Amino acid sequence: MGSYPPCITVMYSVPMLCPNTFEKLKCLVFRRARRDVGTKDRSFDGNFDLRFTANTIVRWKGHTASNVLRFILERGLDMRIGMVCYPTYGGSGVLATELGQELARRGHSVHFITYAQPMRLDRFQDNIYYHEVETPSYPLLEFNQYTLALAGKILDVARYEHLDVVHVHYAIPHAISAYLAKEIARTTTPFKLVTTLHGTDITLVGLEPTFHPIVKFSLEKSDVITAVSGFLQEKTRQSFGEDLPIKVIPNFVDTQVYKRGDCQNVEKRLRVDGEFVLMHVSNFRPVKRVHDCIRILAEVRKKLPARLVFVGDGPERSDAERLCRELNVEEFVTFLGKQSALPEILSAADIFLLPSQQESFGLSALEAMSCSVPVVSTSIGGIPEVVRHDETGFIAELGDVTRMARYCVDLLSNPKKLAIFRENSRKRAVEKFDISLIVPMYERVYEEALASTVNG
Numbered sequence: 001m002g003s004y005p006p007c008i009t010v011m012y013s014v015p016m017l018c019p020n021t022f023e024k025l026k027c028l029v030f031r032r033a034r035r036d037v038g039t040k041d042r043s044f045d046g047n048f049d050l051r052f053t054a055n056t057i058v059r060w061k062g063h064t065a066s067n068v069l070r071f072i073l074e075r076g077l078d079m080r081i082g083m084v085c086y087p088t089y090g091g092s093g094v095l096a097t098e099l100g101q102e103l104a105r106r107g108h109s110v111h112f113i114t115y116a117q118p119m120r121l122d123r124f125q126d127n128i129y130y131h132e133v134e135t136p137s138y139p140l141l142e143f144n145q146y147t148l149a150l151a152g153k154i155l156d157v158a159r160y161e162h163l164d165v166v167h168v169h170y171a172i173p174h175a176i177s178a179y180l181a182k183e184i185a186r187t188t189t190p191f192k193l194v195t196t197l198h199g200t201d202i203t204l205v206g207l208e209p210t211f212h213p214i215v216k217f218s219l220e221k222s223d224v225i226t227a228v229s230g231f232l233q234e235k236t237r238q239s240f241g242e243d244l245p246i247k248v249i250p251n252f253v254d255t256q257v258y259k260r261g262d263c264q265n266v267e268k269r270l271r272v273d274g275e276f277v278l279m280h281v282s283n284f285r286p287v288k289r290v291h292d293c294i295r296i297l298a299e300v301r302k303k304l305p306a307r308l309v310f311v312g313d314g315p316e317r318s319d320a321e322r323l324c325r326e327l328n329v330e331e332f333v334t335f336l337g338k339q340s341a342l343p344e345i346l347s348a349a350d351i352f353l354l355p356s357q358q359e360s361f362g363l364s365a366l367e368a369m370s371c372s373v374p375v376v377s378t379s380i381g382g383i384p385e386v387v388r389h390d391e392t393g394f395i396a397e398l399g400d401v402t403r404m405a406r407y408c409v410d411l412l413s414n415p416k417k418l419a420i421f422r423e424n425s426r427k428r429a430v431e432k433f434d435i436s437l438i439v440p441m442y443e444r445v446y447e448e449a450l451a452s453t454v455n456g
């Protein structure tokens with residue numbers, strides 16, 4: 001490798017920074033410089049004209065010290081991030097897409113790598129790129145080779161887009177595909193691997209005896225592991241290794257987008273004859289227990305006029321429609337199917353129902369709370385980390401539809417209490433889970449991974 005033209009001169013004022021901050025700054029500056037000349041070769045750092053002097057200001061490409069330092073220390077340098085997720089209707093894909101969009105707004109380049117356009121990636125945005133994974137077919141390849149095709153695509157994007165980090169959402173099979181790509185790229189175009197665990201990748205699918213050792217291995221080989229709740233952190237340690245370093249980074253919501261707004265049109269359509277509106281949003285998988293929502297409605301209707309609005313679609317929908325007919329509540333249930341205008345729709349709800357059997361966090365509950373909708377849910381998994389019992393909603397035992405219905409009636413028949421719960425819900429979403437609080441946690445994770453030498 002020849003010598004590179006110096007492109008950055010940094011002069012460092014010794015008393016300004018503590019040693020740790022200084023090391024971090026140095027690492028970030030080198031990385032940016034390597035990118036500017038289009039190399040990942042670390043020997044480049046040795047040739048680089050990075051000068052530290054005792055008492056002068058920092059200068060970087062004509063910017064003043066204070067600007068450069070403020071930018072670097074507050075936000076870090078922009079990174080190139082590969083985002084691997086499921087593009088379909090589901091919490092992990094939604095979260096990955098919104099994370100990518102926010103990182104792009106913050107100046108990073110984000111490359112989505114998946115088999116279809118992520119659902120919420122529905123408009124042009126600067127700094128966002130999408131790379132579709134195509135799975136080659138051949139008569140001999142009877143089964144879909146997605147894991148390998150994904151590894152090949154990650155490798156390709158990492159090489160040609162000079163990715164700093166590949167962030168995979170949902171361990172199976174994304175983490176092992178990314179590990180394979182990372183190993184192949186190790187000497188030429190190294191990148192860091194961040195794995196975010198979302199739920200059933202740990203609590204259900206990952207426990208399958210065939211998958212367990214592969215998930216365990218891919219977690220051990222990740223540079224950083226994050227989990228979306230304390231519950232999931234604990235579960236992962238129990239099932240995959242007590243010593244695994246796992247950071248908790250909760251789900252987030254853009255509270256400027258998810259807020260109670262003018263929903264008169266939606267409300268007119270959904271709130272028939274001034275009845276109360278219960279709502280449930282999910283992908284209708286068995287773990288969501290949508291039939292419990294219908295049983296809750298049937299109970300509530302014994303006391304109050306109420307309707308149930310379902311948003312989403314999935315395997316349990318036909319059974320749910322049948323149960324509505326069986327319980328004679330079909331005329332009080334609306335199935336809207338998949339919808340993208342969630343803030344408007346949620347704004348028309350009085351109570352959000354989440355009777356799940358498994359839920360590592362409950363992103364849909366958070367989105368409802370952000371729209372000032374209290375939640376009645378089970379006490380499963382990470383839900384109690386989101387929903388506060390008797391404050392932002394109510395929590396009951398799994399399957400206890402009678403109790404959940406009683407909680408709904410209690411809230412709906414007490415307008416003052418409902419108003420307080422609404423306010424509490426919104427406040428909790430804004431103060432604890434707003435996008436502006438959580439996305440910097442991911443940025444820090446990337447920066448720390450890039451500054452470390454563990455796992456290459």
Ligand code: GMT
Nearest residue numbers: 090091092198199200359360361362363
């Ligand atoms: O784990 C899953 O079932 C998949 C995942 C998804 O893609 O829908 O859902 C999980 O991820 C969400 C985002 O982190 C969490 O809010 C959900 O609670 C979680 N679902 C379950 O744990 C069932």
